[in-house]
Amino acid sequence: MLHLKPPAWAERFSATKEGEEKEAPARNREKNSSLPLSASFSQGSSSSVPAPVVASASPVSPLITELVASLTDRRLYREIILAIRLGLEDARADFSFLRVKGLKALIKTLASLSTSDTLIHLFQDSQTDKTLQVIPVLFEHSLASSRNTTVLVSDPLSLEGPQRIVSPPTDYEVALALRVLEGCCLLDKRSRVTASEYMAVKEVMELLSAGGVLEQTACLDVLPALMLDTPINQQEFLRCQGIRKISELVKLGHADEAMRLKCAELVLLLVGNTLPCSNDEASELQPLADSVLKDVHELFGDNFSSILRTAAPVPPSLSDDQVRGEALHAQAKILLEHVDSGTW
Numbered sequence: 035m036l037h038l039k040p041p042a043w044a045e046r047f048s049a050t051k052e053g054e055e056k057e058a059p060a061r062n063r064e065k066n067s068s069l070p071l072s073a074s075f076s077q078g079s080s081s082s083v084p085a086p087v088v089a090s091a092s093p094v095s096p097l098i099t100e101l102v103a104s105l106t107d108r109r110l111y112r113e114i115i116l117a118i119r120l121g122l123e124d125a126r127a128d129f130s131f132l133r134v135k136g137l138k139a140l141i142k143t144l145a146s147l148s149t150s151d152t153l154i155h156l157f158q159d160s161q162t163d164k165t166l167q168v169i170p171v172l173f174e175h176s177l178a179s180s181r182n183t184t185v186l187v188s189d190p191l192s193l194e195g196p197q198r199i200v201s202p203p204t205d206y207e208v209a210l211a212l213r214v215l216e217g218c219c220l221l222d223k224r225s226r227v228t229a230s231e232y233m234a235v236k237e238v239m240e241l242l243s244a245g246g247v248l249e250q251t252a253c254l255d256v257l258p259a260l261m262l263d264t265p266i267n268q269q270e271f272l273r274c275q276g277i278r279k280i281s282e283l284v285k286l287g288h289a290d291e292a293m294r295l296k297c298a299e300l301v302l303l304l305v306g307n308t309l310p311c312s313n314d315e316a317s318e319l320q321p322l323a324d325s326v327l328k329d330v331h332e333l334f335g336d337n338f339s340s341i342l343r344t345a346a347p348v349p350p351s352l353s354d355d356q357v358r359g360e361a362l363h364a365q366a367k368i369l370l371e372h373v374d375s376g377t378w
Contacts, residue, residue, distance in 0.1 A: 111156050117143045118166050125171050130201045133176055137210040140168065144217035158222045168218050169225050173232040176203045176211035205246050212238070212252035219259040226264040234260055235270040239279060247290055254280075254296050258303060277304060277326045281333045285373055298366035305330060334369070 121143060124136025147153040160166045203211070215234070218225040238260070242253040257276070260267045271277075283289060283297045305327065 107152070107156065110153065111159070114143070114147070114153070114156050114160055115166060118160060118168070122166070122168065122171050126175060128198065128200045130204050130207050133203065134207050134210060137176065137207065137214055140214045141210065141217065144214065144221065147221065148217070154221050158224065161218075161222050161224055161228075167225075167228065168214060169228040169232070169234075172211050172215055173229075173234070173237070176207050177215075177237060178203075205248055208241065208245070209248045209252045212241075212249070212256045216252070216256040216259045219256070219262065223263065226260060226262065226267060229260060230264070230266045230270065233270070235267050235276070236274055239271075239274050239276055242283075243279060247293060250293060251296065254300050257300065261304075272326060275329075277301060278329050278333070280304075281330060284370070285333065287374065294370060295363075295366055298369045299362050301330070302362055302365050302369065334373070 117139070121136045121140040124132050125140065127133050127136065144157075147157050161168070164170075215229065219229065235257070238253045238256055241249050245253065257271070261271055280297050280301055284294055284301060286294065
C-alpha cells in the first residue's frame with residue numbers, strides 16, 4: 035500500500051489550524067475577564083450574586099435646615115434692598131422721565147413682594163432703615179406739595195454758575211407715585227403711619243378734586259389703603275370731609291360714568307367697613323363718624339341705609355373676595371340708578 039506524503043502547503047495549513055484551536059480557550063478567558071461585572075453575572079449560572087444594598091441617606095439635621103433657610107432669607111433681603119435702592123435713586127432724580135423710571139421699578143418690586151409672606155416681612159424690615167424708606171421720597175419729589183416745583187434756568191451771563199433744574203411732575207408720574215403709595219400702605223402698616231406725617235390723606239383729597247381722570251382713579255384706590263387699620267389717617271379723612279367730597283362726585287351727572295361708579299363703590303366701602311365704629315379704640319372718632327353718616331343721608335336720602343343692607347346674589351363658585359367685590363359693584367350700580375332717576 036502506497037503512503038503518499040502530503041504536500042508542504044497542507045502541512046503548514048494543518049499546523050496553523052491546530053495553533054488556532056489551542057489559542058481559542060485562552061482568548062475566551064481573556065474576553066470574559068474584560069467584560070463588566072454585570073455582564074459576567076449574566077453569562078454565569080442562575081445562582082448570581084445579589085447586588086449590594088445601598089444604605090439610605092441619613093435625615094438632614096434641623097440645624098442644617100435652619101442654616102439654609104437663614105442664608106436664603108439673607109440673600110432675598112439683599113436682593114430686596116438692591117431693588118429698592120435702585121428704584122429710589124431714580125425716584126429722587128431732577129427730571130420727570132427718570133422719576134417715572136424709578137417709580138415703575140418700585141411698582142414692579144412691590145408686585146413681586148406681595149406674592150409671599152416671607153418677602154412681605156423682609157420688606158417691612160427694610161422700611162425701618164431711613165435710607166430705604168419709600169414714603170418720604172414720594173412726598174418730597176413726585177407728590178411734593180401739589181406740584182409747586184419750579185423750573186430754574188441758568189443765566190449764561192451770571193457769575194454764580196449753573197443752577198439746579200428740576201422738572202415738575204406730570205400727571206402720569208403723579209398717578210404712578212400714588213400706585214407706589216398704595217402698594218407700600220397695603221404691605222406695611224409702618225408706611226401708613228409715615229404717610230400720616232406728610233398729611234397724605236389731605237394731599238390725596240386735593241388731587242382728587244383738582245386732578246385728571248388718571249389721577250382721580252389712583253386717588254380712589256389709595257384712600258382705603260391709607261385708612262386701613264390706621265385711626266390717624268381715618269381721623270384726617272373725616273376732618274377733610276372726604277365722604278362729602280366723594281359723594282358730590284357721585285352726583286355729578288356729566289362726569290365719567292366709570293369714575294362715578296368707582297366713587298359710589300368707595301362711599302359704600304368706607305361707610306360699611308373702613309370708617310370707625312363704636313368701640314374702645316375709636317371712641318374719640320365716633321362723633322365724626324356719626325356726622326359723616328348724617329351727611330351721606332342728606333346727600334343720598336333716607337334710602338341709603340337700604341342700599342347698605344342690599345345683598346347681591348352669591349354664586350357658589352366665587353371666593354369670599356370675589357363675592358364682596360360683586361356685591362359692592364352691584365350696590366354701587368343701584369346707588370347710581372337712584373341718583374340718576376332723581377328720586378333722591
